[in-house]
Amino acid sequence: MNDISLWHAVARNRRHRPILDGALDADLAIVGGGFSGLSAALHATQKGLSVALLEAQILAWGATGRNAGFVVPNFAKKDPADIVAQLGAERGERLINLACGSGDLVFDLVRRHAIDCAADRSGWIQPAPTAQAFAKVQARARQWAARGCPAVILDRDEVTALTGVKGYAGGWMDRSGGVINPVEYARGLADAAEAQGARIFENTRVRKIAREADGYRLATECGSARAGKVFVAANAYGGDLFPQLARTYFPLRIFQLATKPLPAWFRGRLLPGNQCVSDTRRNLFTFRFDAENRLISGGMHVFGPGSEQRVPRAIHRRLAEKLDLPDISPIEYAWSGMAAVAPDFLPHLVDLGPGMIAGFACNGRGIAMTTAMGGVVASWAAGADPDSLSIPYARPGVIPFHAVLRHAPNALLPLSMLRDHLDEDKAS
Numbered sequence: 124m125n126d127i128s129l130w131h132a133v134a135r136n137r138r139h140r141p142i143l144d145g146a147l148d149a150d151l152a153i154v155g156g157g158f159s160g161l162s163a164a165l166h167a168t169q170k171g172l173s174v175a176l177l178e179a180q181i182l183a184w185g186a187t188g189r190n191a192g193f194v195v196p197n198f199a200k201k202d203p204a205d206i207v208a209q210l211g212a213e214r215g216e217r218l219i220n221l222a223c224g225s226g227d228l229v230f231d232l233v234r235r236h237a238i239d240c241a242a243d244r245s246g247w248i249q250p251a252p253t254a255q256a257f258a259k260v261q262a263r264a265r266q267w268a269a270r271g272c273p274a275v276i277l278d279r280d281e282v283t284a285l286t287g288v289k290g291y292a293g294g295w296m297d298r299s300g301g302v303i304n305p306v307e308y309a310r311g312l313a314d315a316a317e318a319q320g321a322r323i324f325e326n327t328r329v330r331k332i333a334r335e336a337d338g339y340r341l342a343t344e345c346g347s348a349r350a351g352k353v354f355v356a357a358n359a360y361g362g363d364l365f366p367q368l369a370r371t372y373f374p375l376r377i378f379q380l381a382t383k384p385l386p387a388w389f390r391g392r393l394l395p396g397n398q399c400v401s402d403t404r405r406n407l408f409t410f411r412f413d414a415e416n417r418l419i420s421g422g423m424h425v426f427g428p429g430s431e432q433r434v435p436r437a438i439h440r441r442l443a444e445k446l447d448l449p450d451i452s453p454i455e456y457a458w459s460g461m462a463a464v465a466p467d468f469l470p471h472l473v474d475l476g477p478g479m480i481a482g483f484a485c486n487g488r489g490i491a492m493t494t495a496m497g498g499v500v501a502s503w504a505a506g507a508d509p510d511s512l513s514i515p516y517a518r519p520g521v522i523p524f525h526a527v528l529r530h531a532p533n534a535l536l537p538l539s540m541l542r543d544h545l546d547e548d549k550a551s
């Protein structure tokens with residue numbers, strides 16, 4: 124396993140930010156320098172607010188620098204009809220619209236701020252291994268298309284032609300998705316926010332947040348920030364800053380790997396259009412290429428002793444098998460990251476008291492949604508009524524028996540894999 128991800132290793136636009144030393148005042152203080160915090164900083168400065176962003180490590184240290192770089196403008200597990208059923212028509216459609224436009228937002232920001240991040244709006248493909256799963260994704264594609272999203276249904280042959288993988292029953296593609304280098308994208312957001320006046324600090328961990336007469340004081344090792352409003356964008360990396368928050372989601376460790384670059388001629392067979400792919404299996408199979416022709420894939424496994432070596436090897440074997448690549452290049456980078464998964468798989472804004480919120484949008488689809496969340500948080504910071512926001516806003520919903528249930532996604536993985544096999548056996 125590498126200490127840093129492929130993206131941190133190859134990203135070219137690193138600029139060091141100072142440690143906060145002394146005291147400062149801002150309208151909005153942001154804790155965490157991932158997509159959520161950086162997008163909120165950019166959108167809030169565009170609204171004329173003064174912003175200070177405090178990152179404990181370096182920018183994109185958390186899930187932002189460790190993901191696969193798939194821009195996926197929809198939700199894991201939840202389709203528009205499910206969202207309307209859960210949130211009601213008005214709030215549900217608000218969230219669906221936000222998701223629907225989130226791919227546009229990412230690629231527009233890249234273009235507007237000239238962010239050099241190997242962005243390619245090539246589309247995101249979700250193939251289905253069985254006829255039953257294909258029926259489900261067709262319904263999904265129709266629901267998104269009905270809301271104006273560029274969603275297209277793909278038959279068996281179209282999936283094979285686009286991905287190079289045989290055996291899927293069909294699938295769908297959201298053309299508004301695509302691929303980026305997430306670290307370069309995050310750093311580009313930071314540069315854009317600073318150009319608008321945001322102050323960004325690295326190696327500045329927020330140790331304590333104390334309520335004051337008209338706002339909050341955030342204490343760090345060498346300084347402090349005073350702000351009228353606070354956005355906690357620490358995701359699954361928040362540690363014990365708010366122990367209660369950590370009990371509102373399932374922390375999921377996900378592994379990723381990148382092979383050494385494949386010879387260019389492979390691209391004639393695999394992903395000639397440079398899309399990213401995640402199928403419908405419970406034990407998700409994902410792949411894409413980076414700009415240098417490295418194959419990237421990821422996954423979860425039941426953890427235990429030796430998982431740091433065992434899991435990347437298992438992902439690499441699966442990649443070779445599914446893509447029919449007996450001579451696959453060896454692993455060049457392997458890393459892991461923490462995702463925060465809400466029990467309902469939807470993004471959430473958590474009310475932490477007057478003028479303070481936290482945001483979680485991850486659920487494995489965070490690049491587009493956290494970018495969109497930044498705009499929503501900026502509206503909140505500028506005074507919008509929380510009930511009018513496009514992301515559900517509520518007091519922390521602590522998961523009962525969290526100490527035990529937090530291990531459920533990993534512990535139940537063998538069962539998920541078995542169910543995938545049974546579904547595929549039944550269908551064959």
Ligand SMILES: Cc1cc2nc3c(=O)[nH]c(=O)nc-3n(C[C@H](O)[C@H](O)[C@H](O)COP(=O)(O)OP(=O)(O)OC[C@H]3O[C@@H](n4cnc5c(N)ncnc54)[C@H](O)[C@@H]3O)c2cc1C
Nearest residue numbers: 155157158159179185186187190193329358460488489490
């Ligand atoms: C392995 C993996 C693969 C993924 N793949 C994809 C994908 O392909 N596509 C997709 O859309 N989504 C993907 N996701 C999800 C996506 O990466 C996340 O949703 C997104 O990066 C979350 O961004 P964030 O800013 O909310 O949090 P993070 O990026 O986790 O940032 C939180 C930051 O807060 C900082 N912090 C924590 N505590 C403090 C403190 N006290 N003081 C100051 N700073 C603090 C941390 O250092 C960290 O930098 C993946 C996630 C993982 C883990």
